[in-house]
Amino acid sequence: MNVSSLKKNLRPLSLVDSIYQTVLEAIVSGQLPHGSELNSVSLAKQLEVSRTPLREALRLLERDGLVQQEGNHKARVAEFSADDIREIYEVRLQLEAASAELAAKHISPDVLSALRSETDALNQHMGDVDWCEKAIAFDLRFHEAIAAASGNKRLKDEIHRYRLLVRSFCVMTGRQATLQQALNEHISILDALATGRPSAARKAMADHITSRLKEVLSRMTVTNKVPASK
Template sequence: MPSNKTAVKTTAAAAVSKHAKSAHSLDKIASKYHSRMRTVDASSDSLSEGVVVPALREAIVEGVLAPGSRLSEVQVAKQLNVSRTPMREAFAQLEREGLVTVLPRVGAYVRAVTLRDVEEIYTVRAALECLAVQLASERITALGTAQLDDVIEAMRMSVDADDPAGYVDALDRFYAIVMTIADNRTLQESHAGLIGPVRRLRRIAMARGGRMQASFSQTVRIRDAIVNQLPNVQDLMREQLDGACRAALDVLNDAGDSSDKN
């Protein structure tokens, strides 16, 4: 049996290894967004919007930064290859999206999502998104139809390729297009703060057998109801969200079962 000193060293080494792996992944994610910036000499605002926010958002959704992880301004800025200047605004934006919790005089943490969070989020999502599809069906245009068809094709390709990450990105775009067609700024702003906390759960759920295909089939029905201005569009949206909520709760319950066994 190893000594306590050996066990402590092993645990510390594992923690360092985990941090190094996370940092390396975050470096890779950040480099992708840096390459999209037009100039190296960018302002702090553009770096926050163009690099820091999307890189951290992706890292959180993909699980590179685990729920409960502390986000040090100094360490994260170094990993993202930016100064500390854009960090505070980026953390504030991610907090508005529900991905980060910022505690005064303590710091920022990756937000953990509970069963209650999921139930409450999907209850409010149902109210907002049912309204959104109703407004979209009343205001649909030829341009809106073309945008919906384009994103539906992207979703179809992700299903065929068995690509849950690509599918969830396309599904996000589908909701964004519906909100744009609905043309209600208050609705859009309210909705934006709800999606963040469940993105990671949704991505995990989509990798499970049958969930991605079921989601896609229902999304196509919602698209058809919007374009053809069918009276059951809200019912179809509610069915989609009921399935999504159950899938997200299953992910959390399974994670809890795994923790209990360890």
């Protein structure tokens, strides 16, 4: 009986899924820059797989919005205008605000206190060399935890999907001031969750996302002087 469950746990993920993950990681890490062409034969050769599973993986990435198909020729890594980013954040705001609202009703004290102590720990080691990386990693966990605490798996998945998009254009440069502000916004969210106030949690999360959007946009206007027009 416990053998079958074991077997299910160690099922190897399909080739398509692993290709999906690999290309996804290459995109969000910047290895495959925005706008770069995705030649299916050379990419397949690089990954040492055939084109069939690669095509399926690319199609999934296309549905995620990370890959764009021009006509029916030549897939490219998606490029995002400022308006695209606004749209993405607008949807993301709705999803994450909802997750906070729901989490305020469902979140367990254990998860809550874990998030809080992690936040506190981060606040106390502000000077560390690897502080920024830690803060970025925690930011990810923070949002995923709240999404999971919403109790709605589909909502969680959608949030995850939008987070991927955001990660692909938001390089998460470790500017300490920015991360610190995000951390403070997290505390407001935690407070609302701890006191079980759904609408306050929604608002705190919405404010947080809006603030992040502004930060990303301001950073974009500085860095993207020439947006790779030929």
